[in-house]
Amino acid sequence: MHNSTQLKDIRKYYQQQLVSQLGTAVVVLNSRLEIKYLNPAAEAIFNKSLNRLLNKPFVDSFLHCSLQIERLEQVVRTGQDFTDSDVIIEFIDNARISLEVSATVIRIDGKTRVLLECKQIDKQKQINTEMFQEQQWQAARDLIRGLAHEIKNPLGGLRGAAQLLDRELNEEQREFTSLIIAQADRLTNLVDRLLGPNQLPNLSLMNIHQVLETVYRLKKLDNAKNIQFVRDYDPSIPDILIDPEKLQQTLLNIIGNALQVLNEQGKITLKTRIATNQTINGEKVKLAIKISIIDNGPGIPPALQDKIFYPMVSGRANGTGLGLSIAQTLVHQHQGKLACHSYPGRTEFSIILPLPKRSNQ
Ligand SMILES: Nc1ncnc2c1ncn2[C@@H]1O[C@H](COP(=O)(O)OP(=O)(O)OP(=O)(O)O)[C@@H](O)[C@H]1O
Ligand SMILES: [Mg+2]
Known part of the structure; x- marks a missing residue:
């Protein structure tokens, strides 16, 4: 077992070390949305030091920032976090970056602070991957549906024939027809699930x-x-x-x-x-x-x-x-x-x- 002072020191040490070495840009704002802290990753992507940005209103620190100030104010007011996956920041030299920003309200020493976690994203790559997966999914679904449809038709005939036969047979032989009927029902169930939802939504x-x-x-x-x-x-x-x-x-x-x-x-x-x-x-x-x-x-x-x-x-x-x-x-x-x-x-x-x-x- 470790004593609690030791654990406290370890936590404090790593927390300090980690924030400064994180790949994610971390920004802390006060309730007036002025910058109170930037970690080194944030200094790197904003290309500005904490020294220059300290106490500056976050949204005015750049040529343009698409993050809506009302949304940040709402975070402070309601405590409800939010994520904007397409924040564009433009700098004086017109360089642009795309970020995914998550805003959360935190308390530090009894004061309300807004924590912004910003990840730089390569939007086009993300869209391309999503579109590719989407096409693959559609192709797989169409293939399975086609197959399910082909199975479903003869299955109906099979079940009907077993039912007709059932009437002609004696008690002992009927065991076989009910087996055919039960298994056909089980397959129909599966095939229906394979075909997927086919009714239009009732909005x-x-x-x-x-x-x-x-x-x-x-x-x-x-x-x-x-x-x-x-x-x-x-x-x-x-x-x-x-x-x-x-x-x-x-x-x-x-x-x-x-x-x-x-x-x-x-x-x-x-x-x-x-x-x-x-x-x-x-x-x-x-x-x-x-x-x-x-x-x-x-x-x-x-x-x-x-x-x-x-x-x-x-x-x-x-x-x-x-x-x-x-x-x-x-x-x-x-x-x-x-x-x-x-x-x-x-x-x-x-x-x-x-x-x-x-x-x-
Ligand atoms: N929350 C989850 N955590 C971990 N694995 C998950 C979770 N949700 C889904 N999976 C994985 O994804 C697989 C596919 O899920 P899906 O619901 O499509 O099929 P299934 O649960 O295996 O079968 P079915 O839903 O048709 O009875 C699961 O078998 C499981 O391995
Ligand atoms: Mg499942």
């Missing part, structure tokens, strides 16, 4: 939290393990046109997977936020709703990470590998995007639903 204007609450109650009730559910909602999210049943199915598939991988001490967080400047299937969307389902399980095995949305890809011995493919189709039907970030200890699935232009203003 109505509603609050997504209504759907989240239903799912939360359902999962909480049939939760045999002792899993903690955390709800972290942004109540200011406006109503949106959704098909509640389809969104519910999507959430159930994702949470179902999380429950399957979690052990007894697991935690599942349902989080909603407004997200700005998202790219959905190659198109830029100014304002969107982001629903995140986060679990603290083992994470998705690296070899599976790029493929989990493909039909029939499963990491479970008895999984059909259709849950996420169906979820993806359902989110697509809402013009949205389903994405996943996972490492051991944290898996986040995010459903991004675009807000109509009207609410963008």
Whole structure:
């Protein structure tokens, strides 16, 4: 065992060392949004020293910064964090950088501070990868659908014939026809799942939290393990046109997977936020709703990470590998995007639903 002073010193030492050596740029602002600290990574990407920027208003420190000041003010006011995945900063010499910025309210020595974590991104590379995966997913889905369709037709005939035969047979022989019928039903079930959702969404204007609450109650009730559910909602999210049943199915598939991988001490967080400047299937969307389902399980095995949305890809011995493919189709039907970030200890699935232009203003 280590004594507590020793541990405190270790923590303090590494915390100081790490902030100064992190690759992520870290900026701390006060509640008036003036710069109070920059780590060396932030000094490097902004090409300015802490000495020059200390106490300067963050947004005015550059020629142009697309991060909206109202959003930062809202963070201070409400304590609700947010992420903008496309912040453009322009410098005096007209150089530009793209950043993903997450803003969180923290308390340091009893004072309110805003922590900005900024990651430089190569936007085009990210879009290209997403588009490529999207095409692959569509191709795999079309192939499976075609195959499922071909199986479904003769299967109906097979079942019908067995039923007819059933009437002609004696009790003992009927055992075989009922076996054919039962197995044909099982296959039809599978084939229907392979074909995926085929009805158009039945849209109505509603609050997504209504759907989240239903799912939360359902999962909480049939939760045999002792899993903690955390709800972290942004109540200011406006109503949106959704098909509640389809969104519910999507959430159930994702949470179902999380429950399957979690052990007894697991935690599942349902989080909603407004997200700005998202790219959905190659198109830029100014304002969107982001629903995140986060679990603290083992994470998705690296070899599976790029493929989990493909039909029939499963990491479970008895999984059909259709849950996420169906979820993806359902989110697509809402013009949205389903994405996943996972490492051991944290898996986040995010459903991004675009807000109509009207609410963008
Ligand atoms: N939260 C998660 N943590 C770790 N691995 C996950 C998580 N969610 C999904 N996976 C992995 O992704 C795979 C694919 O999931 P998907 O829901 O598509 O299929 P499945 O759960 O295997 O089968 P089905 O949902 O059709 O019964 C899972 O088998 C699992 O290996
Ligand atoms: Mg599943």
